[in-house]
Amino acid sequence: MADEVLVSFRGVQKSYDGESLIVKNLDLDIRRGEFLTLLGPSGSGKTTCLMMLAGFETPSHGEIHFDGKLLNHIPPHKRNIGMVFQNYALFPHMTVAENLAYPLTLRKMGKSEIADRVKNGLAMVRLESLGHRYPGQLSGGQQQRVALARALVFEPKLVLMDEPLGALDKQLREHMQLEIKHLHERLGVTVVYVTHDQGEALTMSDRVAVFKDGIIQQIDTASTLYESPANSFVANFIGENNTLRGEVVDLAGELCDVRLHDGALVKARRVAMLGSGEVTSMSVRPERVRLNAAAAGCENRLQARLMEFIYLGDHVRLRMEVAGQGGFIVKVPVGEVDAAWQVGDMMDVGWMARDVRALDALAA
Amino acid sequence: MSESFSMNTPLTAADGVPLKTRLQQQRRMRQLKALLLVLPLALFLLLTFLVPIATLLTRSVDNPEVVSVLRETTQALKPWDGKSLPAVAVYDALSRDLQRAQAEKTVPDAAKRLNMEQSGFRSLLQKTARKIPLAPEAGQSTRDAFIALDERWGDVSHWQVIARNGSSWTPYYLMSSLDLRQGADGKPELVPEDERAFLSIFGRTLWMSFWVTVWCLALGYPLAYWLATLPTRKSNLLMILVLLPFWTSVLVRVASWIVLLQSEGLVNGALLWLGIVDAPLELAFNRTGVYIAMVHILLPFVILPAYSVMKSIPPSYMRAAISLGDHPFAAFWKIYFPQTIAGVAAGALLVFIMCIGYYITPALLGSPQEQMVSYYVAFYTNVTINWGMAAALGSLLLLATLLLYGLYSRLVGANRLSLG
Numbered sequence: 001m002a003d004e005v006l007v008s009f010r011g012v013q014k015s016y017d018g019e020s021l022i023v024k025n026l027d028l029d030i031r032r033g034e035f036l037t038l039l040g041p042s043g044s045g046k047t048t049c050l051m052m053l054a055g056f057e058t059p060s061h062g063e064i065h066f067d068g069k070l071l072n073h074i075p076p077h078k079r080n081i082g083m084v085f086q087n088y089a090l091f092p093h094m095t096v097a098e099n100l101a102y103p104l105t106l107r108k109m110g111k112s113e114i115a116d117r118v119k120n121g122l123a124m125v126r127l128e129s130l131g132h133r134y135p136g137q138l139s140g141g142q143q144q145r146v147a148l149a150r151a152l153v154f155e156p157k158l159v160l161m162d163e164p165l166g167a168l169d170k171q172l173r174e175h176m177q178l179e180i181k182h183l184h185e186r187l188g189v190t191v192v193y194v195t196h197d198q199g200e201a202l203t204m205s206d207r208v209a210v211f212k213d214g215i216i217q218q219i220d221t222a223s224t225l226y227e228s229p230a231n232s233f234v235a236n237f238i239g240e241n242n243t244l245r246g247e248v249v250d251l252a253g254e255l256c257d258v259r260l261h262d263g264a265l266v267k268a269r270r271v272a273m274l275g276s277g278e279v280t281s282m283s284v285r286p287e288r289v290r291l292n293a294a295a296a297g298c299e300n301r302l303q304a305r306l307m308e309f310i311y312l313g314d315h316v317r318l319r320m321e322v323a324g325q326g327g328f329i330v331k332v333p334v335g336e337v338d339a340a341w342q343v344g345d346m347m348d349v350g351w352m353a354r355d356v357r358a359l360d361a362l363a364a
Numbered sequence: 365m366s367e368s369f370s371m372n373t374p375l376t377a378a379d380g381v382p383l384k385t386r387l388q389q390q391r392r393m394r395q396l397k398a399l400l401l402v403l404p405l406a407l408f409l410l411l412t413f414l415v416p417i418a419t420l421l422t423r424s425v426d427n428p429e430v431v432s433v434l435r436e437t438t439q440a441l442k443p444w445d446g447k448s449l450p451a452v453a454v455y456d457a458l459s460r461d462l463q464r465a466q467a468e469k470t471v472p473d474a475a476k477r478l479n480m481e482q483s484g485f486r487s488l489l490q491k492t493a494r495k496i497p498l499a500p501e502a503g504q505s506t507r508d509a510f511i512a513l514d515e516r517w518g519d520v521s522h523w524q525v526i527a528r529n530g531s532s533w534t535p536y537y538l539m540s541s542l543d544l545r546q547g548a549d550g551k552p553e554l555v556p557e558d559e560r561a562f563l564s565i566f567g568r569t570l571w572m573s574f575w576v577t578v579w580c581l582a583l584g585y586p587l588a589y590w591l592a593t594l595p596t597r598k599s600n601l602l603m604i605l606v607l608l609p610f611w612t613s614v615l616v617r618v619a620s621w622i623v624l625l626q627s628e629g630l631v632n633g634a635l636l637w638l639g640i641v642d643a644p645l646e647l648a649f650n651r652t653g654v655y656i657a658m659v660h661i662l663l664p665f666v667i668l669p670a671y672s673v674m675k676s677i678p679p680s681y682m683r684a685a686i687s688l689g690d691h692p693f694a695a696f697w698k699i700y701f702p703q704t705i706a707g708v709a710a711g712a713l714l715v716f717i718m719c720i721g722y723y724i725t726p727a728l729l730g731s732p733q734e735q736m737v738s739y740y741v742a743f744y745t746n747v748t749i750n751w752g753m754a755a756a757l758g759s760l761l762l763l764a765t766l767l768l769y770g771l772y773s774r775l776v777g778a779n780r781l782s783l784g
């Protein structure tokens with residue numbers, strides 16, 4: 001029953017000061033067993049959503065249901081939701097084992113059962129031998145794993161994580177991403193994960209909800225978000241993106257023609273509901289752009305000037321000027337690079353109509 | 365220096381020195397550095413603080429008067445059994461001592477000291493000294509002459525007092541400070557009930573300090589918690605209000621409390637005017653007044669350390685505990701409170717230690733029943749000029765403080781605050 005809904009937000013709004021809405025009319029269904037990431041820039045309301053779910057903030061308006069029950073008036077300690085904090089929040093005066101036993105004791109389990117579960121919990125995060133240590137005697141990564149184990153040890157249906165890897169260095173973070181992902185796969189627990197690191201979101205999640213200003217811009221799988229962003233914000237926020245501004249001149253079903261500033265016409269997928277004469281920002285991913293001979297078969301072909309040549313080992317990034325707009329990036333595998341290319345050269349660039357999406361106009 | 369250590373090889377550094385030894389050396393180096401940094405301050409403290417205290421403390425056992433004035437007598441009393449009257453030679457020695465002391469005008473020193481232990485000794489000694497040299501009648505020994513002069517010279521207990529002071533140090537002051545004396549058999553015993561004073565003064569000092577500390581905690585802890593949960597800008601502002609009294613002298617504050625609390629004072633005036641009471645409440649010059657003023661003066665010493673530890677505890681600890689299923693109140697006691705103990709205990713101990721040495725507030729705002737140990741230190745220093753008692757009481761206070769500190773460091777592990 002992968003699609004069964006575990007949590008649903010219905011028309012949820014949140015305001016701290018009574019003037020501005022931090023969360024605006026949130027409708028969100030979280031499916032049982034999924035790994036959902038809330039991704040968005042700082043201040044977009046991700047933590048606020050999580051805190052409303054955990055019960056530490058109350059929605060100003062709207063309802064939150066969890067497992068069929070209305071959550072609004074259930075106090076946080078009765079919600080049975082696991083939480084992992086960015087600073088781990090391990091109780092410093094208790095050993096690792098005592099930290100893990102804390103939720104179990106509260107659930108009135110027997111001594112031997114607690115001992116068993118603590119042992120299993122530690123084994124789950126591969127820290128069997130560190131049960132007697134105090135949190136202060138552990139490394140950041142180890143503390144992170146203890147926090148994870150503590151949030152899972154009482155077998156909650158839902159676990160919330162607010163930037164749990166934010167304090168770790170890059171290497172450890174990537175390692176922990178996989179570890180959390182595998183734990184999720186093994187335990188089948190539902191996870192709501194907050195981050196503003198898109199790489200993290202794409203790596204780990206079944207679905208990603210992209211937040212901006214308290215509104216979900218798009219909620220989809222990682223590949224859909226990347227390949228088919230619903231608007232310019234998502235296109236630019238997720239991955240690398242080339243934006244071309246122009247004016248819609250002709251509509252033809254799925255496609256439309258857009259005139260760039262220098263008069264060139266581009267055929268693009270019409271994603272935003274645009275009418276003739278409206279301004280649009282088109283999005284093309286750098287790896288969809290073809291050069292010179294390879295561009296020959298494309299519906300869209302333009303002239304571009306090579307501005308910069310950046311060597312990155314496995315591929316080369318070309319920064320180009322297209323139709324009078326700079327900052328156009330093209331990725332070329334090293335094997336396809338022509339040694340004769342010089343900065344200042346004029347080249348043909350081209351891309352298929354299905355690879356360019358006409359989205360809402362970005363503020364210039 | 366960089367050593368690489370692997371868990372599989374025996375634990376030795378690259379040069380073969382056992383790793384433990386090497387670590388120890390490094391730690392000692394660190395401690396040495398720390399020591400050098402604190403050395404100037406340590407020297408300063410030694411000269412201006414520790415040395416004077418040490419000299420003062422020696423005063424509590426210092427006993428030069430009798431030995432120096434009655435040198436020969438105390439010497440001659442050494443072999444005395446302490447039960448029968450001393451030998452005639454002792455009386456001869458006393459005679460010579462007194463004669464010399466009379467010439468050197470040192471009789472009052474010894475007389476005063478002996479009088480502390482047995483009243484009447486002052487007049488006895490001075491009277492005898494004036495009559496020296498005695499002219500024994502024929503067939504009369506010096507002893508007979510002394511007894512003829514004053515029959516107290518035939519009383520063993522007077523001689524015991526002199527014999528007890530035959531050494532240049534004495535437990536007398538310290539024992540007196542605890543209402544103890546040397547009994548006839550030389551063992552310490554409590555003085556008769558009607559002469560006891562200091563035990564109850566020490567008890568009162570500790571008792572009052574205890575209650576002041578309790579009140580400071582009861583008022584300071586919630587306030588510190590509230591301040592710690594406020595946004596920084598607001599809490600800083602309120603903190604200034606907490607600290608404001610710090611910038612006024614204690615004397616001024618006590619004086620203002622007198623103005624407020626006395627029977628015609630503002631508090632009573634307001635209560636009467638509001639009709640809450642019919643007759644003025646007794647708020648000043650009794651224990652209530654002392655408690656009010658001392659709690660007010662010492663409150664910041666609890667609030668400041670409590671606030672600073674509370675400020676360093678992120679709200680996520682409580683949230684974590686609650687999300688794990690604990691009721692917020694229980695989570696407060698199990699998770700939040702233990703993390704504040706060190707800071708709060710530090711504050712409480714500070715208050716308690718300051719209390720047991722408190723002088724000015726009880727002196728001005730209390731009745732004789734509120735005077736604490738330090739009042740008597742001042743009394744012996746300024747009024748009766750009895751350095752021995754003042755020093756003995758002071759030493760006992762110091763001892764109590766050190767004991768408390770020891771207890772504290774055991775409780776909250778302040779010994780972790782080591783050098784380096």
Ligand SMILES: Nc1ncnc2c1ncn2[C@@H]1O[C@H](COP(=O)(O)OP(=O)(O)OP(=O)(O)O)[C@@H](O)[C@H]1O
Pocket residue numbers: 016017022040041042043044045046047048049195196
């Ligand atoms: N307790 C609070 N009182 C007032 N305003 C708040 C409070 N908590 C958050 N805000 C405001 O709400 C907005 C959203 O905050 P939130 O913490 O949800 O953002 P976020 O998406 O988690 O950001 P970040 O990625 O930086 O953690 C911010 O503008 C923040 O200033």
Ligand SMILES: [Mg+2]
Pocket residue numbers: 046047048162
């Ligand atoms: Mg946040």
